[in-house]
Amino acid sequence: MAKNQKLVEQITSMEDDFAQWYTDIVKKAELVDYSSVRGCVIFRPYAYAIWENIQSTLDKKFKETGHENVYMPMLIPENLLQKEKDHVEGFAPEVAWVTQGGNEQLTERLCVRPTSETLFCEHYAKIVQSYKDLPKLYNQWCSVVRWEKTTRPFLRTTEFLWQEGHTIHATKEEAEEETIRMLNVYADVCENLLAIPVVKGRKTEKEKFAGAEATYTIESLMHDGKALQSGTSHFFGQNFAKAFGIQFSDKTGKLEYVNQTSWGMTTRIIGAVIMVHGDDEGLKLPPRVAPIQVVIVPIAQHKEGVIDKATELKDKISKIARVKLDISDKMPGWKFSEYEMKGVPIRLEVGPKDIEKNQVVLVRRDTREKIFVSMDELETKIPELLEDIHNSMYEAAKKAREEKTSSAKTMDEFKDIVENKTGFVKAMWCGDRSCEDKIKEDTGATSRCIPFEQEEVSDTCVCCGKKATKMVYWGRAY
């Protein structure tokens, strides 16, 4: 490994300092660059390509489930933001305000959208008249701005990229179904695209979205034992509909308010990919989302026939996988660590001796296993291997999460887990806000969700000892 030393030694070990390890990776894997703009990062080509893959997978699923894309303005007049009371209270403290346009001082401030419920509502109120106009299933791809005090690439930035779905329905039941349907889409994308297992559940009243009746969430667990909210889906009931007057005449001609949902997934999920899968060599990308699935590194590329053969292999593989051939003048060892840092799932080495034997060497990024494969079998072996890497990475992440998921029956057990073992704590809760507050104060852990899959850890609240109503996942979180 001496050849790789230079690159590798620049990364902090994850066990020594997880936060610094994360910062090193986002920089060295060329995911982001810091800008001179407060709290905003630049998504470099490699990170943006990951986002494009997430985007196209989600977008396809949205369209398959009947959704249409639209685009709303990025600026929201202050009076519009104020129409729904809980919503403005939740967001006003963290928005950026435009107060000047050209050389004129505006008579009304405009906020840069932190989320677009208000704009969708205003539009829906205009275009919906009859039950025949329902449902409206809209989605929007855009960036939003929230004036954060402390920021970290992907995890919390002043501006981030996301999609926001906003739908309206004739009945409460339909809207509730939609809320769960989209939560399941997110869970599916986490598990089947990103190889990240998630816990599905409902947020407590304290943790729900500003203006929602219910917020559903998928929660994932990072390598350092902290949780990350990975996607949310909100049921609004008629809260916004009443504030904005979104009414329709039903089959009998009676005027009714619509029932509404919204749901979003953000570039924050890239942070989860880094922190669930990465190691001390760098990023480790799940194959289905990796911008480069196979990197070809020629060995002794100056020798006759090597680059020709590598190019031939590249052309062949490009039909079945996203492949890159690196014929730059760097040493192979240097290239090895560069693509390990970038988390490319498979490295293909081919040199004069391999060519003689009509074989190549495949090296898995996840297990570092080396496999010798005949050149004639590449078209079947590579897809199989990519599939296997996805499954192994998912299983490894699931195992890690299970090892870091513990049950607590008492506050002592609870504190011990949070401080020493870290990870998810499953514990019973009476349902009172005061216990939720006290747990946070005493341990730093917040309620992550009330999982759909309930277990009876005990029959009393871990905090107050009164009768428990629900089992809750708790944890320190990003």
Place this chain on the structure above:
Amino acid sequence: MAKNQKLVEQITSMEDDFAQWYTDIVKKAELVDYSSVRGCVIFRPYAYAIWENIQSTLDKKFKETGHENVYMPMLIPENLLQKEKDHVEGFAPEVAWVTQGGNEQLTERLCVRPTSETLFCEHYAKIVQSYKDLPKLYNQWCSVVRWEKTTRPFLRTTEFLWQEGHTIHATKEEAEEETIRMLNVYADVCENLLAIPVVKGRKTEKEKFAGAEATYTIESLMHDGKALQSGTSHFFGQNFAKAFGIQFSDKTGKLEYVNQTSWGMTTRIIGAVIMVHGDDEGLKLPPRVAPIQVVIVPIAQHKEGVIDKATELKDKISKIARVKLDISDKMPGWKFSEYEMKGVPIRLEVGPKDIEKNQVVLVRRDTREKIFVSMDELETKIPELLEDIHNSMYEAAKKAREEKTSSAKTMDEFKDIVENKTGFVKAMWCGDRSCEDKIKEDTGATSRCIPFEQEEVSDTCVCCGKKATKMVYWGRAY
């Protein structure tokens, strides 16, 4: 046509009032809705789907020519915007300023990006060291804000969607090649996706982009005889590189400044599609960009077997074209005018009598021609017909443009064309700004471009009579 009357009578005739006709179409074809946000429109699903088709075609071409997508922050600190003198002078008067974040007053104003040269430059200065790092070929999909006084949907809005390419190169020649390459990509998309013929050329000094050494443009001609700038590509030389210190060491180790380009196409092009192809029945979409290429309208759909057969045809056609089946309870005549308004290229009618004869009726939106086709031949006939519609629309647009392109040797001729015939005026120019200003003052026409394909209309400047250096396309413009 009596059945269609209700919808059709709501549209102003284009000959009576072209501006009102345009406004009617964007509303009735459900392209946009007005928002309560000053000068911003909502891109409704149908308009956004058109944009998605333009986007995916452009994006594919960008990637094929080696470009990578990135994402830069939407906010630019004032001092960064000011680094290139001409650039800030051009843009500062029309930007929106963020002055408050959360509850705090910012110490430095941030502008909402009107364009992102400055951010790309700041980033490039950090990531480029050696000639080996060049070229960098980046593109970004986003929205930008320009504080416009008067706005019209697509054509001029406070916020619009676009892509902005920003590239840096080791040599002037490479950068110039890139500038022309991307102009050609735009021309190709206009002609082959949107069926809009364009004139390629260079902008005069007066009309070029703020901070550029040269701006190239594609210009198209609308039905009312006004020109529309449809895409631009800028060569910056080393202007920005010097302002931002973007240097690299060349092969000999000498420090050099990079040469730079930028190029953009915007949602304004949707306005061109409307105004080049539309008619008094509404929108007329070129097949390759149409979100719905074939709409199936069942006749007497309550009769047994009609909806089944229509569904069967839909499934079949969905393999070769974007198809929609409308089984809503509206009258067929109402559906006819609705999809004519929406510019769907082919309407397929199928009723009990057609089913008996194993045939359908295809109606072209462009020529209104009716064609009877056997159900067994649909898979070959529909793609052929879509192809033919594209070609016919392109030829019709080209013919219309040629009829509205005239040469002028004197200012009297020039004025007569602009006022009575309208359209492009080809006229010679001495190269002096004063003549360009005078022509605008006297006629309202601006120089659209100095076309690559030069002709010698005469040998003297149409304005001052001095020796001419170039033939220029002039016209009133959007």
